[in-house]
Amino acid sequence: MGLNLTKKQVAVLGVGKMGGILVKAFLEKKLLTPALTRATVQHAERAGALSKKLGIAVGTDNLAAAKNADIVFICVKPQAVEGVVKEIRPGTNAKQLVISVAASVPTSHIEKALGREGRVIRAMPNTPCAIGSGMTALCKGQHADARDLEIASALFAVVGRTVVVDEKHMDAVTGLSASGPAYIYIILESLAEAGVKVGLPRDVATLLAAQTTLGAAGVVLETGDHPALLKDAVTTPAGCTIDGILELEEGKLRVTLIKAVVKAAQRAKELAFSG
DSSP states (O other): OOOOOTTOOEEEEOOSHHHHHHHHHHHHTTSSOGGGEEEEOSOHHHHHHHHHHHTSEEESOHHHHHTTOSEEEEOSOGGGHHHHHHHHGGGOOTTOEEEEOOTTOOHHHHHHHHTSOOEEEEEEOOGGGGGTOEEEEEEEOTTOOHHHHHHHHHHHHTTEEEEEOOGGGHHHHIIIIITHHHHHHHHHHHHHHHHHHTTOOHHHHHHHHHHHHHHHHHHHHHHOOOHHHHHHHHOOTTSHHHHHHHHHHHTTHHHHHHHHHHHHHHHHHHHHHHO
């Protein structure tokens, strides 16, 4: 990565599902130093348990955690972002890098809540980050620079792949890669059920479906070939695959998946405006 962040003081505000995934990965990969890493949750009982589990200071005071931190992660729910940012504002300064993983919240809203020209990076990771196979899109706010993006990219590279996009594309990212694992799980479940239907034991059918999905995705990533080209390579004339594809087309799988991404992206945009 070319960056040494072990001497950076980091605050992770909101160690829920995604916040927990991130801080655990950063610590396990020795990207951050436990003694310099602080985190927060809403309830004191959970704070104590997480502190023992992660080996870092975990509390309920966001302002105390963020004060003097070099990097502040905001990992709370979208509707709570503005309140949290205003809460920590007295302890923040222009040198701090603020990284938000809250869906639908524009960098401009965070900058406004900070009340100054804050360096803000917006990130949209997904849940496969938990096993190091995540996909995270990043964009920078008005006052962040290339170095800030480099730091954020280095952090999220620990949990998977990263891509930098213009902020106008972040709602589309939410609809595709952030929501996408749920769509894939439905497809996997359906393929496994199909395997059971044609006589396979459920565990075998699930393994076949999951590994086939993993392998197919891996080929796309490794070769860079268009999925349509790879599909054609599997589809021999008058073979089995073309009959299966015909059923998929008749069932409108393709258009249904497209509509799912469009609908989720539209919802992400609505959440941004309602916030």
